Amino acid sequence: YTHTDIERLEWHFARQYLIGITAGSGGTVSTTGGWYTAGERVTATATPSNGYAFVCWEGDVPQSVVDPYAARISFLADQPHGLTAVFKPEVTYYLSTTGLDANDGSASHPFATLTNAVAQATAAYHSANAYTILIENGVYTNGNIQITVPLTIKSRNGLDSVTLVDSIVIGASTGSTAANVALYLNADGIVLDGLLFRPKTYPTGNTTSGPGRAITAVKRAIIRNCAVRDWQTAGYSVDGIVALAGGSILERGEMINCIVRSSGGQPRYGIVYVNGNASVIDTVITNCSLVAQTSSSGSAIYAGGTAVGSLLVRNSLIAKCTSDRSGNTTTTLGGAIYLSGANIKAVLENVTLADCSDVGSGVGGLNVASVASVAARNVLFHGNRNSATTKDVGFASGMAAKCQFDTCAFTESVPAGVSGSGNVAVYVPFVGGGDYHLVSSPAVEAGASLGWALDAEAKDLGGAPRLNASRVDIGCYERELTAVECYIVEAYNTGAFEPVTLAYTARVIGTNVYNPTYTWVLSGSATDTLSGAGALSYVRTLAAGEYVLSLAVTNGDGTVVSAPTPRTISIYSDSIYVSLAGSETLPYNTPATGFRTLGAA
Structure with a gap:
């Protein structure tokens, strides 16, 4: 550039970050990164070479990437990052209802039981390889399996093609030990994918024996595309049917028609029991109950204890869950989501929490007993109540000040104690009849544009695009708008x-x-x-x-x-009549329309 006269030069700056993305041996990545403007989306996909498996992303993985074991990740540039896609040679064992445990576990000579497949993979394990157990269609029965090395256990054809039947029967008051669960996950990097869990025995009433838990994850496990249905625990045996800790993730899951039972002075908590860092994403928890104990709380998710630091619940439906505390007048118990840990930093995003109840005087929806903080964004609370009144949220003393609710919707009015911006009241937000998709209401096009939802491939719980209009909706589903x-x-x-x-x-x-x-x-x-x-x-x-x-x-x-x-x-009229001949109809302001008893008036 050559000056020919007096010129004005203006320098324009943009804040950019260097994002480095590399592929380890055995695969490729869709981009090697580069300079990204602050707030620009970074998307990368890892693809393994033939004979290899993608394991995870390592390095400076952004905190917004919830699942580093997913091949595709997407995040907004907010600082420099260096990421590496890790690939390893894949070793696969096969499982079939026509197999034999005396076989070698190859595709042509599969194993017969998951117990044996896990044992063989564990014995052969070497950290240089990635191990997968691939399960053919069918029903498989197993007792307690404790997994101590990173394995991927998945169905070939997805959820409902493979059922794992738990044969464990434990007694009341046995407790939540490693032996009292179908699958005990005790290694970082264990992945369960496409499995249906059900018990072999179904307790009738509050019996003294029955199945324990379905899954306990004590280290960072990924439970993906799995379902637990019609599971009932016995007596006062275990807390939760799925237990999460260590940064574990329950994603695209189902917990349906499950019951955790208590008895006497032994309360039990949670259908999903969280006692360490955990995430629940794209998951349905419906028609679940805690029964027969006046102190039980968390009929969908219970997070408790000082080991819980972070809890993320995102893009999920929690509906028709009940804490049966009949006869108890304590107002601080109950809740479909119950938070009780001084270190908990809970984030709830695009959750629909609806029609949950406390049979007692407590909380139907979200119960905040003790936390470090709660951030609720785009959450749709509706129809949650105790035995007397609507109770979408409840706070123990001093807890409301630690909670922030932004662009959330509540039943008919925003509850006392709720602070934040953009919150609205809704009357009838759903299609109805158990269908929690949205009709036109203040919940539509009223949500905040969260980073994950701005991803072009972001979906609602039903698989519809999140960005199908000018703004995202409140709750777990997006409404597809018509002309008007x-x-x-x-x-x-x-x-x-x-x-x-x-x-x-x-x-x-x-x-x-x-x-x-x-x-x-x-x-x-x-x-x-x-x-x-x-x-x-x-x-x-x-x-x-x-x-x-x-x-x-x-x-x-x-x-x-x-x-x-x-x-x-x-x-109502400011003058209400009482008459033996009254019809008890609004406005109750004549003898003909008045109440028939003074008590009713």
């Missing part, structure tokens, strides 16, 4: 007794929301209609009575849609 959708948002109301001033606002979303017009219809104790392009809000002062407010929106193309849930409005 609408819902009602309550801006404010002045109370429950007449006269009440109410203000509602229409929110319109979709792929074609050009030039909308609005039609509000009030029915019930009084009728009213408001329509037009400027009728975005509906504000009225109403007398005592029962009303239904509905909303329809028409876009510029003439497409008409209705809000999925008309709003029911109940307003």
